[in-house]
Amino acid sequence: MNKLFNLHNGEERKEKVLENVRNSISFSGSNFWILACAIMVASIGLNVNSTAVVIGAMLISPLMGPIVGAGFALGIYDSALLRKSLKNLLISTLVGLLVSSLYFLLTPFKEAQSEILARTAPNIYDVLIAFFGGLVGVIAVTRVEKGNPIPGVAIATALMPPLCTAGYGLATGELAYFAGAMFLYAINCVFICIATFIIVKYLKYPAAEFVDKKKESRVRTWITVVTLLMIIPSVYFAYRFLEQQRFYEQVSNFITKEFEDKGNTIVYRKTFYNTSPRRIELAFLTRKFTSEQIRDEERKLAAFGITDTRLVIRQDSAFLAQASKIQNNEVANDVSKVAAELNAKMDKYVFQTDNLYSEAKAIIPQLQSLSASKQEILSDSDSASVIPVAMYESGNALSDEQTKTLQNWLKARLKVDTIEIYRRAAK
Template structure:
């Protein structure tokens, strides 16, 4: 079951109007008075209908003094509520069950507000963010240097770059330029911090540039592009359904942290060419994640605020992806792979 408990605070004068809106979206709700001339409605709502409920409430009461909405996760409901298993709650006595095809195409994601809440906290440039980025990169670098895949995977679990990466794809989908700028700045600072820390590490230790864990981060295969696209799509799909951030972070970090760490080690050891090749893999993966992320957010029904901005940003990412694919394909055709 995927449901939310929505608590709505409304002035007494708007009780009837609010109740009519609530009844359109859920069949079970409670009403109780609260101090200062306000009324509280507690509603059990399917997560797939949270978005239209909040939008309708905000459209009617956002400028009303005392109005507020709180959304909470629900673990279980007894007795069962019929609309939690349906695509939409029955309206005006309509009880026609959804078809199998409708059920198949149902998009059961968390609301845009919840997505914002999950991302916002990870976009702040704080010491903890920079420290986890540096530690993740150093762990990945040391794991690749010694060829220990398990250590590299351990670095992925820290996943400090998850928030800004998801933030960029979400901002492009929504057409939210402010969110996009914050995410881009946070991601850029994180990448720079990881690159500098691993560069210093590369100056202090000896590395074998032919170790497979490192060498593999200097060659972009067509399979690497497919992997990055799959990571971006799977990450957004899991993220939009409220999955564990650690799980989503591994999907994204596997495409970003190792190339950064490899580039830093190579630059630190004086091998500039291999360092730039690792950065090329990083850039390719970042473009792939954003292209796949935007497509998956749209497929999940995330509503763009400005289609002009969304389509423009997506077109830029897509052109970059085509360019990178052409470069990779051309290199393999010429036998330089």
């Protein structure tokens, strides 16, 4: 068990690790250019709602450097390293907010996409991700062989996307988005730092300064206070998130059992969770409700665990007409799509043969009928090929010269390179 949990195996020299950490803190030269590019990539990815682009920004972002540096500084009680780490983290944060805000001010597309919304409501799960991701990251930093964890940590403990989301909130005046995204950014920073502190203490890195018990106690107290400041709101947000998901499930269950299972066609549904009272809006294709019937249905909400919620059934003719139109358009689009697929399949086997027989008869008068189609031929290898085939009727079989004439004319008429011609016995 000691060997299983021993982090000293494969550990890099402590002096070398500290040198690497100090070098990764500064945002100058190449690090500054990488930071600026990561900010732009993340902002564009959030703007166009591209998960792949956002992940790319996570991978190239150098923001982990000063955060890990702060964790090391706390662990070895190096006040100069701590000041430098916090200063560079503050500068990079302000640069990130400035550049992303300018981008979202200038871009013509300002709608909040799902990639943005996903970073505006952090909860306890984000705390756990940041903490355990930070543990993996700092363990990798202290290894001789860094291995694969670093890219995964960059993705899991995403720092750049919430920072750019905060910039979006500033640019659009959505202060709730700004606050939520900055809280998520703070959670990631703090718990990566705490995870780093724990690993540094576990690996027994030597203190950079003489530390008395009072100073050590003060550091631990500040870490505890900051941890609680991050965790308590996160627990509340997690509770709200779970409550919201449970409410949506209860509403879906209510609508299914009370209306859809009874054969009612719903053309419009919308659930409002953040209103007081909460609201469920429905509209039906044909069914009409009296006020008493609506109240009866509303009373049934409690049986499904739904409280403090109004049921609103929209029945005004203009609204129903619009909702029905939208639904009919969706159905029409589906029908058109199926029809297009069928037509594409039919085109594989059918020629446009309007007036084919009358035109051919003018060339070869003895023809009594003529048809052309594409036939699917299976070979011994089970592979299929489609070839054009023409079938004609006549009193006597066509001569070789007439057959050749008909074949050449059909190739030109049907725009094919080859065609097989067969005689069908006259009726």
